[in-house]
Amino acid sequence: MPPRLTPVVDRLPETVPFVGPESIARTSGVPLRARIGANENPFGPSPAALAAMRAAAAESWHYGDPENHHLREAIAAHHRISAAAVMPGEGVDAILGMAVRLYAPPGSTVVSSLGGYPTFHYHVAGYGAALHTVPFRGVHEDIEALAAAAHETHAAMVYLANPDNPMGSWWKAESVERFIAAVPETTMIMLDEAYGEFAPAGTLPPFDLHRRNLLRMRTFSKAYGMAGARVGYVIGHPDAVRPFDRIRNHFGISNMAQAGAIAALADQEHLQWTVTAVRRSLEDTAAIVRRHGLEPLPTATNFVAVNCGRDAAYARAMLEGVAARGVFIRKPAAPGLDHYVRISAGTAEDRQLLDQALGEVLAELG
Amino acid sequence: MPPRLTPVVDRLPETVPFVGPESIARTSGVPLRARIGANENPFGPSPAALAAMRAAAAESWHYGDPENHHLREAIAAHHRISAAAVMPGEGVDAILGMAVRLYAPPGSTVVSSLGGYPTFHYHVAGYGAALHTVPFRGVHEDIEALAAAAHETHAAMVYLANPDNPMGSWWKAESVERFIAAVPETTMIMLDEAYGEFAPAGTLPPFDLHRRNLLRMRTFSKAYGMAGARVGYVIGHPDAVRPFDRIRNHFGISNMAQAGAIAALADQEHLQWTVTAVRRSLEDTAAIVRRHGLEPLPTATNFVAVNCGRDAAYARAMLEGVAARGVFIRKPAAPGLDHYVRISAGTAEDRQLLDQALGEVLAELG
Numbered sequence: 001m002p003p004r005l006t007p008v009v010d011r012l013p014e015t016v017p018f019v020g021p022e023s024i025a026r027t028s029g030v031p032l033r034a035r036i037g038a039n040e041n042p043f044g045p046s047p048a049a050l051a052a053m054r055a056a057a058a059e060s061w062h063y064g065d066p067e068n069h070h071l072r073e074a075i076a077a078h079h080r081i082s083a084a085a086v087m088p089g090e091g092v093d094a095i096l097g098m099a100v101r102l103y104a105p106p107g108s109t110v111v112s113s114l115g116g117y118p119t120f121h122y123h124v125a126g127y128g129a130a131l132h133t134v135p136f137r138g139v140h141e142d143i144e145a146l147a148a149a150a151h152e153t154h155a156a157m158v159y160l161a162n163p164d165n166p167m168g169s170w171w172k173a174e175s176v177e178r179f180i181a182a183v184p185e186t187t188m189i190m191l192d193e194a195y196g197e198f199a200p201a202g203t204l205p206p207f208d209l210h211r212r213n214l215l216r217m218r219t220f221s222k223a224y225g226m227a228g229a230r231v232g233y234v235i236g237h238p239d240a241v242r243p244f245d246r247i248r249n250h251f252g253i254s255n256m257a258q259a260g261a262i263a264a265l266a267d268q269e270h271l272q273w274t275v276t277a278v279r280r281s282l283e284d285t286a287a288i289v290r291r292h293g294l295e296p297l298p299t300a301t302n303f304v305a306v307n308c309g310r311d312a313a314y315a316r317a318m319l320e321g322v323a324a325r326g327v328f329i330r331k332p333a334a335p336g337l338d339h340y341v342r343i344s345a346g347t348a349e350d351r352q353l354l355d356q357a358l359g360e361v362l363a364e365l366g
Numbered sequence: 367m368p369p370r371l372t373p374v375v376d377r378l379p380e381t382v383p384f385v386g387p388e389s390i391a392r393t394s395g396v397p398l399r400a401r402i403g404a405n406e407n408p409f410g411p412s413p414a415a416l417a418a419m420r421a422a423a424a425e426s427w428h429y430g431d432p433e434n435h436h437l438r439e440a441i442a443a444h445h446r447i448s449a450a451a452v453m454p455g456e457g458v459d460a461i462l463g464m465a466v467r468l469y470a471p472p473g474s475t476v477v478s479s480l481g482g483y484p485t486f487h488y489h490v491a492g493y494g495a496a497l498h499t500v501p502f503r504g505v506h507e508d509i510e511a512l513a514a515a516a517h518e519t520h521a522a523m524v525y526l527a528n529p530d531n532p533m534g535s536w537w538k539a540e541s542v543e544r545f546i547a548a549v550p551e552t553t554m555i556m557l558d559e560a561y562g563e564f565a566p567a568g569t570l571p572p573f574d575l576h577r578r579n580l581l582r583m584r585t586f587s588k589a590y591g592m593a594g595a596r597v598g599y600v601i602g603h604p605d606a607v608r609p610f611d612r613i614r615n616h617f618g619i620s621n622m623a624q625a626g627a628i629a630a631l632a633d634q635e636h637l638q639w640t641v642t643a644v645r646r647s648l649e650d651t652a653a654i655v656r657r658h659g660l661e662p663l664p665t666a667t668n669f670v671a672v673n674c675g676r677d678a679a680y681a682r683a684m685l686e687g688v689a690a691r692g693v694f695i696r697k698p699a700a701p702g703l704d705h706y707v708r709i710s711a712g713t714a715e716d717r718q719l720l721d722q723a724l725g726e727v728l729a730e731l732g
Binding site for chain 1: 367368369370371372373374375378379380382383384385386388389392401404406407408409410411416419420422423424425426427428429430431432433435456457459460463467468469470471472492522523551552553554578579587591592593594595596603605606608609611612613615616617618619620621622623626
């Protein structure tokens, strides 16, 4: 008899949270022409970050600093908070997993939105906690219902993405603060602000490091254009953040990623430029889909959710039609959101490919 | 009342497996002059790997392939095995953690050597399993006692590093195969071959992918000189390897690391050169310590364990003495091994600094 999987892992599905565009291309045989499905930033990292990563490649012979000292200090200085309130990780995905492992014991309940971030839900299942989902209210995560569910289920953890993925919607800081105050103090609040830098002023609450039950996630993968380098971080009360050190992969962030992130933080001019470039790109995308009779939502992110105007099957057919033309986009699967597709900011060429593909597909679908 | 840590995490110590040389330098105020304590490879990656990492930096705007398709194929081709038997991860450290999470449920027993790899032991504790240790037999991991302990404790998992860390000793392939055969088939064998490329021919058993209870770890951190890039991999029966996909951080390996690893594999000429360079470096280190009256062990790795000839306190004083001169080495802490220090392969300059520091320290210690 071979070794057995642990009971928790044995119950897990074989599915992965996201099938990558590379896999889709390999399976379908259709070469990837426009990569506008994974909420990446086509404008890339700051030239200074790129130079820092290239320079740090030569440092690959040695392990990176396991304390991420300089990176933590740089993040802390950027946000004008204490370095003790900051913990970097190999992307927000890794941080979400560690947070679940720290604060949501097997059998506990974790509250999130139906249609919320699949990788968070993957970690909840992966560590044996039970996911309790709350439907979106329209195109927004329902912060009142989330807080109420946290009470009702005695949740170990509640997750909110602000701005939201996959809809691109957002709550103003005051609403988020009301949500935070409404959650039981025994429930760890996971406030995923991966898209925060794209949001209008007044979306991100100021840091309140007195609160013990709040972890806020930020990343270099989105506005900083470094998804492929793997750096994110969590900010919270030092007592809430310190335990990450008990379980994290201390050498997990590469030298290149650490150096790149530090340089990226130092180039806020590039960040502002890229945020503007992304906004313009999405305005153009919105105009394109409108011309095709589709309805884009307002967005505080680097993607736009587009109402396809009919049912989920139609939206799915639309997605598959553009995919067959090498245009990679995604769509929400949850009821109530599944007549939308989600299109990430792209280059002018990406948008031209999208425009043409949409025209052909919509004509075909009739 | 703030959110509580999970019971498993609550019991974990605040300590980390390794304090990095950067931290030591920050704490002591002594600048790091010779970095020969973390078993890194000072000869660095292949120029082709370095070029590939630099080129891939520009791809950092997008996520890496979550299936690591090309990397898996390259590793499989290199070893002439099926890609289904290969799973990459963010260094062996991450893979060890995932393996424990998959195969050693909370409360189960994991067998390892007293003085074995601290990061493995960290993961065992981190996932709530109980570590059962077996003393070294002399300077070797005691493979007979490890197998016997796996039987006696009904172990979920048993760990063996071959070649060994921290002693640099090794077992021949036939002995390893006898060990594997002696372990219960319900116990997952973790055969950590991180130093395998440095070992004499006949050390690594050929791959037997029929065995369901064997996972073998390899890395790009040691012979391939890419510790700071974060890529390792596990090889095993496809049914034993596939479950990693249920829990891993699919986007965790950076584009730079994936590209660098593929290029590194393709440059076996560089690998051979670096293995020779490391061997010569260690021969020189051995000659240096001998001149100082210390006794180096034979080694199949990129480091050499050195018997300091007296007790653990003396070895500790020696380590601290060279550390005060900016020479970073480490030492085993386990009884029976604690009169050794462990010195990694260095450059000629590193060895010169070591030589001088040793001379001064030994004169001081008398």
